Amino acid sequence: MPKFSWHTDAVPAGLAVRQVYGFLFVPDGRLLIRVDGSKHTLPGGRPEPGEIAYADILRRESMEEVTVDIHEPHYLGYQCVDDGISPYAQVRMAAVISRVHPGAPDPDSGRTYRRLLVHPSKAGDLLAWGETGYLQATAAAEAAVEVLGLPSDSLPPSGDLPIGTA
Template sequence: MAGTDAYPGEPPTTMTDEEYGAVRTAAALWAGAAVLITDAHGRVLVQHVDYHGMCRLPGGAVDRGESPAHAASRELHEELGVTATVRHALAVDWVPATASGAPAGMRFPGETIFVYDGGTWDSAQIAGIRLPDHEITGIGFVEPARLPELLSPGDARRALSALRARINAAGPAILEDGRPIAPTVLDRVQVLHTTRAVHHFGWRPDPVPRGMPVVQSWGWLFAPDGRVLVLLGPGTGSACLPGGTPEPQDGGNVVATLRREADEEAAAHHGEPLFIGHLPDTDRARARVRLAAALTHVGPVRPDPATGHTYTRILTTPEQALELFDWGPSAGAQLDAVQEARRRLGIPRAAAQPVTELATPVTW
């Protein structure tokens, strides 16, 4: 057999070019390309097709002599009427021959599928979609947790893995039948496999009106590098910020609520917080308060005494954190207020980087 210094396609010295080519051809896989597109609320674009009972992401087969990236762009034009160039890969998935359920007569040999980042589309881009006369019968933007319901099992695993890879910002995920061979903390706790809580409240940067009850005090707690602490629920992967519901012992003080809840949920401690705004309920007179502060230390992981839940603690950029929530149209305004609070605290803006788990105590 060829040595490890052989270049790709170099036949072993014991085989002719024809013999080696026949061996490689017999081991060949199909190639496919898919594109992951989201809207401003983090929902994923799926297509309804006329040849299959399940939905699918935009994409299809890579043609002979075609690059996967070119195939992805071509499929966007053919299926959605959109001219776009895709360059950034989110995942590469090896699909074994036994995984597809393809008819025996198709002689499916297995496939390598490249998933590309189609970006976040605004209303104008969505309005510009033009469907073909056949094959694609409709499109929709759906909550990530609905992908297993709408897509085939392998397609859903691949799409969720690609979406987590996009949030994690660590480069393309290498998958086997949709499962990452090197799972990140987002994969391990299965972020986005349950429906994100909907918090479509308006953002108000001013104090809570006198007499309006506060039902939640959450904190954007910053590490020195500008990332924030986010908690992921066990078994659900659902995200929340440190903080919680005011209790009588807090004496009506939202800072006291944040300090108590951050300690109970995450063993997290912080400096003096800044008030950055609140979210009034749409159907009743009550408010959710948002504060910002610099983290000083986190202790050992332990269960929340109120719920018994042991949260997974991660550090993310504020932009990554927003991908884990469904805060509706006011999300951008809240993010702007968070970044302004970060500046007031004298903390640098976080560089794009992978999510980090805080599994052990840290002091800053």
């Protein structure tokens, strides 16, 4: 079984980045969760050949999977996945959504994912990534306020709303 660890420093040279995922916020501070059936996750995915910049990967994946444009992403850190064969990194970033487009099928899977806006405090439970997931969600919520300038005290108390469900 793979072992997961969360790191807030840069990805070490030589450690392959296999995924880039984003904690994407709307201006009132709620977080977008991608919903696929009963599974909740963040928008993101694998780098395509020739892609190096994490921000570019996240922008492309955000448009493909949940059809949103984002402002400049902020690097949060990476999750190291040690599968016992060849460890790799899963980069995590945070960004503000600048525009929401109508839902459309993901070009890779052909599926149109539902989008759910939630209070950031619910991310750890919904993502179900264990302890490292809670650490990532906490880092994202802190960055949303401290770096992205989102409100910390004006969030709606429940505020779980689907956006553009297909």
